[in-house]
Amino acid sequence: MNYVSQIVFALILFAGIGYFASNTKRLIRNIRLGRSIDRTDRKPERWKTMIRIALGQQKMVVRPIAGILHILVYVGFVIINIEVVEIIIDGLFGTHRVLSFLGGFYDFLIGSFEVLALLVIVAVVIFWIRRNMIKLRRFLNPEMKGWPKSDANIILYFELVLMVLFLTMNAADYSLQQLGSAQYFEAGAFPISQFLSSLLMPLGESSLIIIERSAWWLHIVGILIFLNYLYYSKHLHILLAFPNTWYADLNPQGQMDNMESVTNEVKLMMDPDADPYAATGGDEEEEVVKFGASDVSDLHWVQLMNAYSCTECGRCTSECPANQTGKKLSPRKIMMDTRDRLEEVGKNIDTNKGVFKDDGKQLLDDYISREELWACTTCNACVEACPVNISPMSIIVDMRRYLVMEQSAAPMELNNMMTNIENNAAPWPYNQMDRLNWRNE
Template identity: 65%
Template sequence: MQYIDNIIFVLILGFAGWFFSKNVKKLIRNIKLGKPLNRFDRPADRWNTMFRVALGQGKMGVRPIPAILHGFVYVGFLLINIEVMEILIDGIFGTHRVLSFLGGFYTGMIGFFEFLAFMVLVSCIIFLIRRNIVKVKRFLNPEMKGWPKSDANYILYMEVAFMVALLMMNGADAALQKLGAEGYTQTGSFLMSGWLTEPLLSGLSESTLIIIERVCWWFHIIGILFFLNYLYYSKHLHIILAFPNTYFSKLEPKGEFNNLQSVTNEVKLMMDPNADPFAAPAEGTEMADPGTFGAKDIFDLNQVQLLNAYTCTECGRCTSECPANITGKKLSPRKIMMDTRDRLEDVSKIIDEKGKWEDDGKKLVHDYISAEELWACTTCNACTQACPVNIDPLSIIVDLRRYLVMEESAAPQELNLMMANIENNSAPWQFNQQDRLNWAKD
């Protein structure tokens, strides 16, 4: 019976690990629904980008106050996990503060973790105030109503609860040490809980303190395991995906557009004087499928674009910098990413239910993202510049617009006129080719 706690803990840990791995497999499967894209070139530049942007938070400093607060949450998340590792070892083997043999260094280390936990607590409370009381404008866009707003608040509530549990656990532990309770290794009071939570617990009986310490211990570790598995359903998936997303991000200049290979092949065919565009395929071969021009659904996007959709933090920096959105247009780059992810998840549910993809009669363009949104984009790249994890909404917008133009012939009248002028006059303006050099006569 003395090992029942350890058995329960191992079962919970095993279930959490299994469920997390199941969601990771689903995530990888969903991203692979997109077209392969070779982004393994220039590895040195890619590692540098990942360390600078994801690990070093290099693009957060544009807004200093949120950057500092997010920095505490980020560093706290990374380092407090060292104490979580100790809790996992204690839970599996039935030990208590297994690293306490480090003596004074251990006490100082836990004190530093507590300082980070306190700053995470303060930062999360400020974030809640910014979202729900101050109501920062970029958190009030239409796409942030409902689940996205609740999701952001749930995460902050959880982080506040975890940090309070950690400080209460350590405060009760220190109080039990002073009472000489059996099994509680002497480490001394800790930096933050020594004055924040330990005094609140003074005067309580040993049995009450043990209950508080154990409840907080279980709540903290089970809460973290729950949080780990909640990530897949949350915008906080960027905690994990920010690293691969920045590694595979675009290294070419932001204003450089890619050429569609299918269009390039057609142009080469037209320019080849020896080519016969009406020639039948050679015997034993089939006519190559040119595929879709542009993208109408997530299957036409590439895997990095789908990774972008899952990585979106919904912070709204892209939308707050978008000139189209600022001037009242319908376009919101954040919504483009959220709609792409929603479509991915809807496709994923069909695959899960039926074992394979079966067309549901919907597509990303029109059913999730409207043509009005797409044509409002000025292709200025402000959104990609503003994104703290190098997400590229513009690449999705351009691919969807390519589909509208080349597959549906659904470009706005202004663009149709320009393209007709280029075709007929070799210039975007509506005048005769013979008049093109009139401006130089004098």
């Protein structure tokens, strides 16, 4: 019977890992649909940024209550899952608490796991209350209705159930140890679950074994389900926060990227001695350059990774001055729309055996409206607020470039300003000869 259990465990484990690997492959493929960009410079600074932001959670604690609770859940959930290593070994080889040979250190680990599990439960309950009872304004935006709200709650339920199963498993194990049951030798410290064991002890040995085994199986299966659910959830940032912060833009926030093709053209125009034919390759056919972005494939791959890394916390939107003054723009929605469109493109490729077939849609207009794009003040408040260094503004700027440079579809006020700069060397409509008359006043 024990061999059957081991075989079933191995099949479940490999199926869960296999499906996770498949999702990971699809995720990487989708991210690589973006344009190439080199973000491998300044490596020491990148490592420091990742350690400070992703590991150290520095930007989370800017809002202390949510930040501290998040750290409890993050640290607790990650550390507690160290026990998954023991569960996997026990499941594959038919052992029980195989790491108990560590003695006092093992007792310390199990005791620490239990305290953290209790703290995670408390934090999760508070998060649920904040989202569903207190109803904070940043969780009530239009983009948070429907699936995004359900997804956030599902994750909270997942975490709560997994922690309860962990404590229940330990409580039943501890009770069986006290009864001297075969295989359940004394191992581990149980500062939390020992109080639950008093409720379970009257059930008897056979019932306790069923409870312990059921909680053990449900705990590991639940972790595998949770792992594979991440791809479809905003909690994908658990995996992507580290690469996302490492590849973040390290330039000053006020510095915008220039398009290389436009920069080269301007340099050519400014150089009176330049040979335009030599610079462009003469009569040879040139690569067609698209200015800006109208769909996800026009964005670079770091921006697409940003979309998958979005936690949907809404800090960017709550700090956005355009959103605060009633404009339609929500930086969080920009990232959610980009991810949704990227997923749609990915499914199109899967359906058509690796080739994208035009579906008549694009990120611009079908997902993100022009009204949203032009509401942005490019103040970088959203970038500063993001706890994992996502830049919604970079996507907005690239899409506005497309509207201006490809479609000449800028708002009238902006077109007038650009025309004045071109004709008068100033934003205002007066003759170039008069532009310095202000000195006379």
